Amino acid sequence: MTPALEVTGLAVRYRRTWVLRDCSLSVPTGRVAALVGPNGAGKTTLMHATVGLLRPARGRVRVAGEVAFVAQDKPLYDDFSVAETLTFGRRMNRRWDGAAAADRLAELGIPLKRKVGGLSGGQRAQVAVTLALARRPDLLVLDEPLANLDPLARHDVMRSIMAEVAGGELTVLLSSHVVSDLEETCDWLVVLNEGRPQVSGDIEELLDGHLVLTGPGEASAATAQVVSASRTGRQVGMLVRGAPPLDPRWRARRPGLEELVMAYLRSPESAALPRPVEASA
Numbered sequence: 001m002t003p004a005l006e007v008t009g010l011a012v013r014y015r016r017t018w019v020l021r022d023c024s025l026s027v028p029t030g031r032v033a034a035l036v037g038p039n040g041a042g043k044t045t046l047m048h049a050t051v052g053l054l055r056p057a058r059g060r061v062r063v064a065g066e067v068a069f070v071a072q073d074k075p076l077y078d079d080f081s082v083a084e085t086l087t088f089g090r091r092m093n094r095r096w097d098g099a100a101a102a103d104r105l106a107e108l109g110i111p112l113k114r115k116v117g118g119l120s121g122g123q124r125a126q127v128a129v130t131l132a133l134a135r136r137p138d139l140l141v142l143d144e145p146l147a148n149l150d151p152l153a154r155h156d157v158m159r160s161i162m163a164e165v166a167g168g169e170l171t172v173l174l175s176s177h178v179v180s181d182l183e184e185t186c187d188w189l190v191v192l193n194e195g196r197p198q199v200s201g202d203i204e205e206l207l208d209g210h211l212v213l214t215g216p217g218e219a220s221a222a223t224a225q226v227v228s229a230s231r232t233g234r235q236v237g238m239l240v241r242g243a244p245p246l247d248p249r250w251r252a253r254r255p256g257l258e259e260l261v262m263a264y265l266r267s268p269e270s271a272a273l274p275r276p277v278e279a280s281a
């Protein structure tokens with residue numbers, strides 16, 4: 001099956017500084033993919049290249065179908081009412097499902113008469129997402145849709161995105177700094193660090209494919225592919241890839257998503273190479 005998004009050998013630079021290097025990843029159709037990474041990792045740059053807002057120096061991005069983008073600052077006209085915002089959207093776009101947009105806003109309890117400037121942060125995010133969805137995209141790209149939202153609003157926005165994905169062929173790529181927000185919603189993970197993807201794959205398979213080990217410092221885990229390790233007193237804790245044969249003094253368990261992400265972010269040199277999409281789609 002053709003992936004919804006395929007990035008191959010992408011490299012982007014701003015003047016002399018390379019921001020993305022050797023960036024290859026793919027996201028299968030119908031997935032909600034989380035793009036995580038520290039500040040300055042290149043997430044926004046990758047999204048801008050994906051939606052055609054910038055031209056890469058090398059490599060290519062292939063999107064199967066139409067793409068819609070919600071930028072980090074969710075640009076909307078504060079003086080427009082929500083209804084006027086929808087009218088503007090209809091005039092600006094060839095593909096436009098105004099009825100679905102109005103239904104979505106009604107379900108979310110967002111009044112069409114309200115001025116955009118008078119909406120809460122959560123409602124503003126929902127209007128921005130609704131406008132993007134009204135364009136009937138195949139791939140929806142959201143740059144930090146949850147930034148500055150309270151926990152309840154974050155939950156509501158994620159749940160409403162889930163509802164859209166459940167309905168059909170839509171694929172979502174969204175960036176966030178708060179991994180715990182992504183746990184219930186996202187089923188694909190891309191970890192970007194220092195301009196390169198460290199991890200790209202199905203979240204359940206990634207969690208199944210790693211172990212958290214704890215044991216006494218003198219026990220050997222030499223056969224394991226260590227992603228990152230830390231020592232507390234005489235105990236050593238580490239996150240490893242695969243299921244290595246272990247010294248019986250090690251205790252092993254499956255990691256949580258946050259542990260997995262943190263272990264990779266702590267060790268930018270570690271990388272689980274992207275697997276072919278066909279193997280896990």
Ligand SMILES: Nc1ncnc2c1ncn2[C@@H]1O[C@H](COP(=O)(O)OP(=O)(O)OP(=O)(O)O)[C@@H](O)[C@H]1O
Binds near residue numbers: 014038040042044
């Ligand atoms: N227009 C630009 N001109 C020059 N450098 C830029 C430009 N845009 C981004 N950069 C630099 O590129 C790097 C990656 O930025 P980018 O915004 O893609 O990262 P990010 O992962 O989205 O970060 P954050 O989590 O802080 O939003 C940063 O070092 C940033 O300073």
